[in-house]
Each structure stands twice: as structure tokens, then as C-alpha cells.
Amino acid sequence: LPALRKRTPETLRLSGTPASPGLARGALVIVGDLDPVGAEAVAGGDPAAALRAALEQAARQLTQLAAGVREDQTAAAAILELQTALLEDPVMTDPAFEAIAAGASPEKAWLTAAELQIRDYREAADPYFRARTADLIDLRDRVLRCLRGTAAAVLPGDAILIARDLPPSRFLEISWCGGGIALHEGSPQSHLSMLARARGVPMLVGVPSADLAAHREALLDADRGDLVASPDPVVAREFASRQSAALVSEAAERSFRSRPAQLPSGERVLVQINVNDVGELPGLDAGHCDGVGLVRTELLLRRMADLTDEELQFEAYRRVMTWAEGKPVTIRTLDAGADKPIAGYTVAGESNPFLGVRGLRLSLRKPEILTVQLRALARAAALGPLKVMAPMVTLPGELERFRRLMAEAVRSLQASGVDCRTPSVGMMVEVPAAAVAIDLFETDFVSIGSNDLVQYLTACSRDSAELAALQDPLQPGVMRLIRAVIEHARIRGIEVSVCGDMASDPRYVPALLEVGLRCFSVGPAALGRVKKAICAAEAAED
């Protein structure tokens, strides 16, 4: 009997950096790199015709892949489009045919021609162009496989794929159904990572190389950052129960994610998203939300040089506007300072930075910097319904000055014939004094920043775990003030939303609905669960 028992290798645990969250379990499949100088194709026939056929076959494969790309996967579409265009470009292919005419084999000829292009990108200073190297290598290998008549093995969509790196086009060939990826190289910012997140495929990058050949099964925990090969039964059981719990809640959330949130009474509740990074937009579907409720520009503009670069800012805002497809977009001017310093701009060494010169207070002290941002915003306002919001407003006079600077920016743009519009101007409500006296502010809309409002109202530092119990946002002191702000906005007929973490947490949704909130702005990952909570809360009320 012992002779029949297959020896299972000992459990091997490796850590990596999560690039796309989630849990996956499956057969462990090692994906080797294609050897570009591997066996030559069987000689014979017309070498030029063989290359022509391989190029045509590769182009057909790319067209097929492109047809399967979803509309929101613009990154994937761009890669495939580039590869297709290169195949049709004589500058790319002619050197190969010339080499064949001079006696080279089709493989050798293609490798040389491809290398001419690849070499040029490998050394590029600009990271965007350097990253195209991978797309060109991917194209080179696709044509090589066509020449050799070896289709790349179709990789299973239910396995844990281990690879050095994986080209996006191979990712797109896989019919994903529960599998995951662990890469020895790669980065969370790569195109592949974006595709994995958009497709919901768990992925780790930077996993150390190890001899995995003897292992047959693996668990991939891309929430915590673990790859476990040949897990023991206890670990496997624990993993399976986490996985099924996650599946249940994911499935429920996903079914809500794409639908508008609506109370049974038929009343619509708006759910917008908060944007911290313009780069994540292509992976998100604008159709799943009611616009953008908060763009945190201090997270887009991290360097002093960005603050004076109107074109760079306009481009970032333009991208948000384009993505939103005509839905409303609220962009907040810089809320730098406190836990979000910008070297050379924010004040260093304050004894209590959360109560210091930050947000609008700092902007009004540096009007030349604020004006750059307001100019870029006024230009973006010409592209669609844009609302501009000032952070950390304390007194009505501050908002007035902000408004005047906006008007001046618009006038100066108009004077030089630049396309622009005056956006609506509103304020964050997070300073208690402003919340209590909200009726004195000349504002087009308000957005409640629950994180700071709770910290200031309860006199509890946000980072104090010790005082967590005192910071419960549901306590009467907080909820009464939120109710008062919402009621005031309703009477005035101006829009009111909550854009802090409180809005993204389903536990607080019923209470916020109860005080009259009908517009939530949440982290993109929370869309499904907040919408689900909105429907469930109303049902519980009945």
C-alpha cells in the first residue's frame, strides 16, 4: 500500500504583493517563457510565404482577441490595436522579408526584424514607451508560435498560474473561471494588473522564485498576499470557508452593483464614486454609478511642480469628465496638509496639523497656486457638468473669496479666448462651526465629509484606536448635526451628499437614509454593498 501512496510535497508558503484582490484555489500550473531561439521550424517550402502566412495568422488571432474585449477594457483594446497595426506596417515587416531574400530562415528573419523595434523601446527614458517593450515581445512571440505551428497552450482559467510575467494578450485568451495568477516579476501598476482587477482575477506580483515543479495544487490569497503550494488540510479547509463566504457576499453585491439604487417606494437614491486615482477609471464602469461625488485632487497632484502645471491638471480633470460620460463630476480643490502633505507647499512642523493650515485655509494663503487649479477646473467645466468644492471651509467669507477667485480665473480665460465655463461652487461640511451655521453660506451644494466632521465634533483623533468607542458616527451628537445640514439643504433646494468613509460602510446606510440622505459618494469597491444596503434598509423599515 505505501508504494501506491503518492508523496505530497510539504506545504510551501510564499508571499507577494497583491495586484488584484480575491481568493483562488486550483491546480498549480507553471507557465514557461517561450524560448525565442528554440527549435527551428521544419525547413521546406517558400520561406517568405511561410512568414507571410504566420503574420496573417497572428493578425487573425489578434482580431479575434479584440472582438472578445469588453468596451470598458480600453487598455486591452489599445495593446491589441497597436500589435495589429505593427503587423501591417512594412517598417516592421520589410526587414524580415529582406533577410529572407538574403538567405535567412523565416524564424531568424522575424527575430531580427522584431529585435530592431524592441531594442528601440528597451532603453526608452519614458516609462510608458519602455513598457511597450513587453507588447512588442508578446507580438514577436505570437508570430514565432505561428511560424512553428505551435499554438500557445491555452491556459486553464481555473488554475493558479505561476509565471515570470504574463503578456496581456495571453491573459485575454484565458476563459477565467476561478483561477488566479502569481508572478515572480510584474507590478500592481502594469496593464496586466489593471486587466486582472477589471476581470476580478486574483493576482500577486513579486512572488519569489521557488522550485514549484513537484506541487500540484495551490491556494492564492491576493487579499493578504500569500501563495500556498500543497496546503495541508487544515489550511485548505479554512481557506475554503473564507472563499465561500466571500463568494456569497460578492455575488450578492455584484447583482446590485450594476443596478441603480432605488427604494421600494420608487424613490431613487444616488450612489456616486470617490476618485483618488485617474488611472483606475478605465477599469470602472461609469454606467454603475451616478457620477463622481469626490475627486481628491491632493492625491492626483502630489508634487509641488504639479500644483503650478495647468495643462497637467486640465488633462487629469478632462479624463474624469470624459470617463463620466456626461454624468455630474465633483472635484475638490487641494485638501493638502495634515496627513496629506505636499513638500514645498504645505506647512511643516505644526503642533496640531489636523487643526492647522490645511485645505482651503492654505489655498487662500497661496492664491497663485489656487488660481492655477481654478483655471484648469473652469476649462474642464466646458466639457460637462462639473462642480467644484472647497475643503475645510470654516467661515462664509472664505467661500466668498474662493468664489471671487473662480470668477477671476474664468474672466482671464475668457479674455484670452480659452474655452471655459463657471462651474457650480460648493463646500465640504466638515468643520463643526460651518455645519452649525450652514444657512449663512452662499453655496451651490454641500458635501458632508464625515471623517473629519466626526473627529472634530467628538474631539477624538482619527488615529486613536483607544478612543474608537467615542467616535461612533451614529451617536446623537453627530447624527443630529448631519440631519440638520441635510434638512437645511433640502429647504434651500441644494444638493447634499456624504462623501466620507461613513457613506461607504453599509452599517451606517440605514441611519443616513433615515436622516434624509439621498446621495452617497463611496469608494468604487463599495458600490455594490452600499446599493445592497440601501435596498435592504428600506425593507427593514417597513
Add this chain to the structure above:
Amino acid sequence: MTPGTTAPRASARALLFHAGGLHARPAIKLTKLAKRFESRVRLAAAAQGPWVDAKSVARVMGMKTPSGSTLFFEAEGRDAEEAVAALAHLVEGDFAGAEEADA
């Protein structure tokens, strides 16, 4: 062109402000548009060159032109005037909202 006749020539320039520069998507759009004209069309990122074939995506993207550069177009052929005007218009219109995700 038949030998002996002088083909019409035209030139134009346009400021490239596409974020990141002449990336894959805008390069593809530019070459596709250039191919619609029968004229020979050349492109450079400086008035004195070097010039590349505006119909080759490998060449156009290979220029690795950063945002903020001025692009120079030169065309030679029956529809030279239309070609450079259309290409400059494409660049100035920021590639008609060239898609985002190639950044």
C-alpha cells in the same frame, strides 16, 4: 507622380498636448489618417527633422514624442494640402478625445 511634373507640396505644424505624448493610440490614429491620403506624408518633432513616414505606426510611435512638442507635417502629392491640414487638425483636437487607457 509622372517624372518631370512637380508634385504639390504643403506643410503644417501643430502643438501636441495629448497627456504623456504620442502614445500608441494617438500614433495609430495619426497613421490611419495619413494613409487615407495618396500623398507622401512625413512627420517630425522639430522643424529641421529628422523626418519619418507618417503612415508607419512603428516610425511614428518610435519617435517617442513627449507632450508639449510641436509636430511638423510635410506632404508631397496631389492631396498634400488636405493631408497636412487634416493631420494638424487631428493633433490640435487632441485626437478627438483619443481613448484614455493607453497612458
